[in-house]
Amino acid sequence: MLLQFFAGLQRRFRFTHPSRSLVAGILCLVSVVGCGVEAESMAAIDDTGDLHLTYGKAKGEEFKRIRTALEETGFFDDLVDQLNEKLAFPNDINIVFTNCGVANAFYSPSDLEITMCYELIAYYLQIFEENIETEEDYQAEVIDATSFTFFHELGHAFVDQYELPITGNEEDAADNFATIIMLDVYGDDLGVISGMFQFDAEAMEEMENPEDLAYWGEHSLSTQRYYNTACLIYGSDPESFSFIVEDEYLPEERAERCESEYEQKSAAWWTLMEPFLKEEI
Numbered sequence: 001m002l003l004q005f006f007a008g009l010q011r012r013f014r015f016t017h018p019s020r021s022l023v024a025g026i027l028c029l030v031s032v033v034g035c036g037v038e039a040e041s042m043a044a045i046d047d048t049g050d051l052h053l054t055y056g057k058a059k060g061e062e063f064k065r066i067r068t069a070l071e072e073t074g075f076f077d078d079l080v081d082q083l084n085e086k087l088a089f090p091n092d093i094n095i096v097f098t099n100c101g102v103a104n105a106f107y108s109p110s111d112l113e114i115t116m117c118y119e120l121i122a123y124y125l126q127i128f129e130e131n132i133e134t135e136e137d138y139q140a141e142v143i144d145a146t147s148f149t150f151f152h153e154l155g156h157a158f159v160d161q162y163e164l165p166i167t168g169n170e171e172d173a174a175d176n177f178a179t180i181i182m183l184d185v186y187g188d189d190l191g192v193i194s195g196m197f198q199f200d201a202e203a204m205e206e207m208e209n210p211e212d213l214a215y216w217g218e219h220s221l222s223t224q225r226y227y228n229t230a231c232l233i234y235g236s237d238p239e240s241f242s243f244i245v246e247d248e249y250l251p252e253e254r255a256e257r258c259e260s261e262y263e264q265k266s267a268a269w270w271t272l273m274e275p276f277l278k279e280e281i
C-alpha cells in the first residue's frame, strides 16, 4: 500500500497540482481584499529573507520512503518557491522535514524554523488508510492533511515575523489561516476537508481517554478544532459544501452563522497579509 501511495503521490503532483495554482489564488485574493485588478502597493517591509526547505536524515525504511516521496514530488519545493516569489519576508525561515520522535509539527520563533516531522506524515498515512475509497482519494487526503498542517505552522510564522495583531487564541488563528488559505487559494477543491477529518480522527483518539483531555492546553480540543474548521469550510460556499450539514458533520445551530464567520475571518487574514504581498502580484 505504501509503495502504491508514493507512486500515486507523484502522479498527483505532476498532473493535478499545477492547476491548483497558489499564484492564481493570491491574484484572486488581491481582489478579495478590495484592491481591484492589480495590487498597487509595495510590500510594507523590505524583502530580506526567504523560506528555505530541507529534508533531514530519515531513520528507518518507512521514513526514508516518506522522505524520498517528498523529494521526488517537489510539492513543498514548488510551494516554497511560490511563497518566496509572492511574499516579502524580513528573515530567512527554515522549513525542515525530519524525524522528531513524535508525530507533530511546530514553529520555533527563536530558531526561525518550521519543523515538519516524518512521523506526522506516517500518522496521516495511518489515519486515512481506515477510510480509503480509492487509492487516489487516499493519496490526496494524506497530501492535503500535510499541507494543512504546514499552513497552520506558516500561520504561526507569519504572526511572529509580520508581528500580526492577533486577538484571541493564536492556535485557533493558525487553524483559521490554514483553512482560509486552502479554501481561497484552491477554490472549491475538497482538499481542505482533509484538515477537518484530521481533527475528527484526533478527536476520536482524545475521547478514548476523556479524563486526560487538556482543557488547560494552548490548543482548543480537537473536537472544537474540527467543528470550527467545518464551519469555515461550509461558510465559504454553503452550496458546494452542503454535505457538511446534510450529512450532519456540522449541526444546523452552528451552520447558520458560518457564512459570516468565514467572511469575517477571511477578510481579517487577507487584510493582515496584504501589506506583505509583493508589488508584482
Ligand SMILES: [Zn+2]
Binding pocket: 152, 153, 156, 171, 174
Ligand atoms: Zn499551532
